[in-house]
Amino acid sequence: xxxxxxxSWKVWAVQLLIVLGMGLLLHNSLQQSNRNVQLVMxxxxxxxxxxxxxxxxxxxxLSCHMLEIELSTRHILEKLTLVRMSLFGIADLIGLTLLxxxxxxxxxxxxxxxxxxxxxPFNLTCIGCLWLLNRVRTPNCGxxxxxxxxxxxxxxxILMFHPSLWLxxxxxxxxxxxxxxxxxIGIAFEVLDVRKTCRTLETAFRIQV
Amino acid sequence: xxxxTLNKVNKHFSTKKAVNGISIRLNSGVxxxxxxxxxxxxxxxxxxxxxxxxxxxxxxxxxxxxxxxxERYRDLLGYLPQDFGYYPDFSAEEFLWxxxxxxxxxxxxxxxxxxxxxxxxxxxxxxxxxxxxxxGGMKQRLGIAQAMLNDPRVLVLDxxxxxxxxxxxxxxxxxxxxxxxxxxxILSTHIVSDVxxxxxxxxxxxxxxxxxxxxxxxxxxxxxxxxxxCHIPPxxxxxxxxxxxxxxxxxxxxxxxxxxxxxxKPADQAAAVPPTLEDFYLYHFQDEPAVGIGEKK
Numbered sequence: 001x002x003x004x005x006x007x008s009w010k011v012w013a014v015q016l017l018i019v020l021g022m023g024l025l026l027h028n029s030l031q032q033s034n035r036n037v038q039l040v041m042x043x044x045x046x047x048x049x050x051x052x053x054x055x056x057x058x059x060x061x062l063s064c065h066m067l068e069i070e071l072s073t074r075h076i077l078e079k080l081t082l083v084r085m086s087l088f089g090i091a092d093l094i095g096l097t098l099l100x101x102x103x104x105x106x107x108x109x110x111x112x113x114x115x116x117x118x119x120x121p122f123n124l125t126c127i128g129c130l131w132l133l134n135r136v137r138t139p140n141c142g143x144x145x146x147x148x149x150x151x152x153x154x155x156x157x158i159l160m161f162h163p164s165l166w167l168x169x170x171x172x173x174x175x176x177x178x179x180x181x182x183x184x185i186g187i188a189f190e191v192l193d194v195r196k197t198c199r200t201l202e203t204a205f206r207i208q209v
Numbered sequence: 210x211x212x213x214t215l216n217k218v219n220k221h222f223s224t225k226k227a228v229n230g231i232s233i234r235l236n237s238g239v240x241x242x243x244x245x246x247x248x249x250x251x252x253x254x255x256x257x258x259x260x261x262x263x264x265x266x267x268x269x270x271x272x273x274x275x276x277x278x279x280e281r282y283r284d285l286l287g288y289l290p291q292d293f294g295y296y297p298d299f300s301a302e303e304f305l306w307x308x309x310x311x312x313x314x315x316x317x318x319x320x321x322x323x324x325x326x327x328x329x330x331x332x333x334x335x336x337x338x339x340x341x342x343x344x345g346g347m348k349q350r351l352g353i354a355q356a357m358l359n360d361p362r363v364l365v366l367d368x369x370x371x372x373x374x375x376x377x378x379x380x381x382x383x384x385x386x387x388x389x390x391x392x393x394x395i396l397s398t399h400i401v402s403d404v405x406x407x408x409x410x411x412x413x414x415x416x417x418x419x420x421x422x423x424x425x426x427x428x429x430x431x432x433x434x435x436x437x438x439c440h441i442p443p444x445x446x447x448x449x450x451x452x453x454x455x456x457x458x459x460x461x462x463x464x465x466x467x468x469x470x471x472x473x474k475p476a477d478q479a480a481a482v483p484p485t486l487e488d489f490y491l492y493h494f495q496d497e498p499a500v501g502i503g504e505k506k
Contacts, residue, residue, distance in 0.1 A: 002310045008298060065294030069355065071260040072288040073311035074280050080311065201260045 014053040019095040037168040041160035047122035048149040054088035059142035078198040123183030130190035218266035227252040229417035241408030242397035249417040287361030297341035312359040326354040345372035366396040439479035
């Protein structure tokens with residue numbers, strides 16, 4: 001928990017702004033004749049945005065050339081990265097749950113379904129960023145993650161404008177559930193990889209030995 | 210009593226042998242690593258810090274492998290890497306608190322130690338300033354401070370004097386001399402005079418191996434009779450420079466005094482002079498890239 005104080009307050013402020021902004025956007029959109037599915041997709045863009053808010057902090061050991069120091073201290077990079085990821089993960093999940101509660105109340109949708117629509121994009125964002133973090137060990141890693149998150153937001157926006165897709169029909173819930181399980185498994189594998197990556201300098205930089 | 214033992218330590222990167230079968234026993238004291246670029250100094254230091262694993266061989270602290278000691282070893286360790294950065298949005302004191310937290314210190318302990326170290330490295334007045342506003346020398350001093358936060362028993366400093374002005378270098382040398390009691394201090398530097406002043410023992414590395422170890426006197430004694438002084442006309446300087454390893458050149462009226470490092474006597478009128486560590490370096494590394502005598506590349 002000591003690491004909390006070393007994450008800039010601006011990061012938390014941006015996350016709060018994303019949640020509040022999405023809530024406000026949702027509230028305004030409810031006044032118009034949008035379909036529920038469109039609003040869900042709109043709100044789900046909060047997932048990659050929340051990840052974007054924390055990604056620079058997660059990758060800054062690389063971008064700020066702090067790896068060597070952080071590998072030589074008592075609590076090494078492996079632990080540090082896991083702590084940072086957990087802090088952001090918890091904060092993001094709180095934000096998404098808050099949005100799900102609001103949506104469920106305003107749109108009379110089942111909270112579990114709303115959470116499903118929010119968590120799958122969130123997990124996909126996390127998998128992509130972790131994949132990049134594990135494989136692109138350069139100071140630019142954070143920018144690649146930003147690009148990936150931007151791509152996801154774009155796809156979500158496209159889906160939002162095509163609400164007739166079968167993906168949002170109640171019969172497709174099983175597909176979403178399967179996606180949720182698969183993405184959770186994917187995250188678990190990538191987290192294990194993060195642990196390996198953050199152990200020594202050669203794994204951290206992927207030096208060929 | 211501290212004892213850091215390296216036993217046949219090798220490190221290969223792909224086909225390159227960065228460190229080649231180094232065995233040495235280090236006790237309390239200051240050890241200076243001397244060698245040309247690419248000699249394997251940084252790789253060796255990284256292995257001593259446990260952030261690189263040897264391809265073969267072992268590194269032990271008081272008889273226990275450092276890899277197995279894990280946190281217990283890192284608790285004893287302070288490390289200043291050669292190329293390192295900072296989180297630019299941190300102030301100097303926040304940076305030290307942060308490193309303190311990584312070293313397992315409580316915030317209270319970190320704050321106390323940070324204050325003390327910032328005073329030691331003369332950064333007390335800028336403690337609350339953002340690191341991005343610091344000069345190279347100030348950043349280097351902050352790096353030295355972070356390495357000392359946990360009062361380490363093994364202090365590894367890779368190019369600690371890089372970017373420091375002469376006054377800061379003197380201050381640093383005194384600081385190390387002060388700190389070295391009951392510690393193993395291993396430092397590498399390109400600045401031969403720094404090693405000469407600070408180190409009790411010098412470890413000379415060449416092409417990944419340990420070429421020689423000893424005190425300044427012991428090392429320079431090995432090239433006794435290989436350093437010459439002679440006076441020549443200025444027009445011949447170019448020819449002599451091409452033919453011999455000239456470690457110094459000084460104009461004296463209408464003649465030029467050359468200091469030459471050579472196994473053979475370069476001229477009849479040449480007189481043997483006592484060698485310095487710089488001469489020793491040139492003697493062994495004259496074929497290596499021409500950096501390192503007085504400044505960082």
